[in-house]
Amino acid sequence: MKSDTGQKKREQMEFQDEYAETLRDYAMGGGEAVLGRAYELGRRAIAEPKSLLELVSLHHKVLKELFQNSVDRGSPGQLVQISCDFLSECVSPYEMAQRGFQDAVKALRQLNETLEEEIKRIAYSVHDEAGQLLVAVHLALANLALELPPGRKEQVREIEGLLNEVEKHLRRYSHELRPTILDDLGWIPAIRFLAEGISKRANLPIHIEAKFSGRLPGTVETTLYRVVQEALTNAVKHAKAKNVWIRAWLKDRVLHCAIRDDGAGFDAQAAQAATGRKGLGLIAMRERLSAIGGTLWIESSQRSGTELSIRLPMEDDHVN
Numbered sequence: 001m002k003s004d005t006g007q008k009k010r011e012q013m014e015f016q017d018e019y020a021e022t023l024r025d026y027a028m029g030g031g032e033a034v035l036g037r038a039y040e041l042g043r044r045a046i047a048e049p050k051s052l053l054e055l056v057s058l059h060h061k062v063l064k065e066l067f068q069n070s071v072d073r074g075s076p077g078q079l080v081q082i083s084c085d086f087l088s089e090c091v092s093p094y095e096m097a098q099r100g101f102q103d104a105v106k107a108l109r110q111l112n113e114t115l116e117e118e119i120k121r122i123a124y125s126v127h128d129e130a131g132q133l134l135v136a137v138h139l140a141l142a143n144l145a146l147e148l149p150p151g152r153k154e155q156v157r158e159i160e161g162l163l164n165e166v167e168k169h170l171r172r173y174s175h176e177l178r179p180t181i182l183d184d185l186g187w188i189p190a191i192r193f194l195a196e197g198i199s200k201r202a203n204l205p206i207h208i209e210a211k212f213s214g215r216l217p218g219t220v221e222t223t224l225y226r227v228v229q230e231a232l233t234n235a236v237k238h239a240k241a242k243n244v245w246i247r248a249w250l251k252d253r254v255l256h257c258a259i260r261d262d263g264a265g266f267d268a269q270a271a272q273a274a275t276g277r278k279g280l281g282l283i284a285m286r287e288r289l290s291a292i293g294g295t296l297w298i299e300s301s302q303r304s305g306t307e308l309s310i311r312l313p314m315e316d317d318h319v320n
């Protein structure tokens with residue numbers, strides 16, 4: 001009963017006061033039980049949320065007060081050691097959260113790799129299986145044409161013309177879905193190929209300025225391709241833009257890529273909030289980038305359209 005009341009009291013206390021009281025109790029010889037409270041304080045700090053820097057600076061402040069008030073269980077060195085143990089216990093939930101985050105990033109990477117494999121499979125089956133079916137339809141039509149009177153053969157030729165168009169489009173879509181250029185020549189040529197197709201289909205000029213020509217690891221190139229692909233899809237689908245500009249450059253070991261349109265703009269914050277979210281594109285872009293250590297910044301307004309800025313710190317071997 002008594003400990004319940006103590007718990008309630010602690011919950012109502014300001015974080016700072018509770019931290020000071022708990023550290024004082026520990027310095028006075030509170031032992032393991034108080035260390036348990038330090039751990040709980042760490043959990044509360046994460047939930048509030050408090051940054052690690054805030055926590056450390058609070059710790060310093062409280063420790064200084066302890067010195068000033070001569071709360072002493074021995075030499076100053078012992079008090080510093082005690083406070084160190086206390087702080088370590090308090091930050092251990094941060095360590096666990098960090099490990100959880102690393103696990104989540106790893107799982108996300110694996111998920112993206114599985115997704116890429118699936119996309120590859122679909123792209124190949126659209127290309128090969130649908131292509132073979134179309135060849136079979138061509139053959140069947142050619143056989144049919146043999147039995148038709150000359151006047152009806154023209155109709156078959158028209159159908160063949162339409163089938164050729166279908167085949168051309170299917171080939172184009174399957175290449176865009178998983179361009180072989182991406183593996184062979186890299187993400188910039190792959191984006192040029194994608195932009196060319198979208199530009200023609202949507203009658204939308206897409207200007208590309210790339211000041212980066214090196215190759216990057218496969219997962220990074222695929223991620224960049226997917227993110228730009230979604231940005232272009234959004235520019236066509238939502239922005240009603242007249243132009244799109246894609247720029248890529250390297251500065252201070254950070255790869256930048258910006259995709260800007262001069263379209264309708266939107267409320268980026270609302271679109272990404274859990275409640276107002278309409279689709280998955282923006283969130284997927286962010287998650288894909290975060291899995292490779294990159295970030296996405298979106299700026300949008302009705303006046304000037306939308307700009308997506310990708311920032312990706314490079315590892316040393318990829319900047320030369």
Ligand SMILES: Nc1ncnc2c1ncn2[C@@H]1O[C@H](COP(=O)(O)OP(=O)(O)OP(=O)(O)O)[C@@H](O)[C@H]1O
Nearest residue numbers: 234235238239265266271278279280281282283306
């Ligand atoms: N370039 C843009 N211009 C104008 N509005 C945009 C642009 N990009 C995104 N939006 C707005 O943000 C919303 C969320 O975009 P998001 O890509 O997450 O989903 P979606 O495109 O609607 O669906 P999905 O990508 O899942 O097919 C869109 O519905 C649209 O209203």
Ligand SMILES: [Mg+2]
Nearest residue numbers: 234279281282
């Ligand atoms: Mg979208």
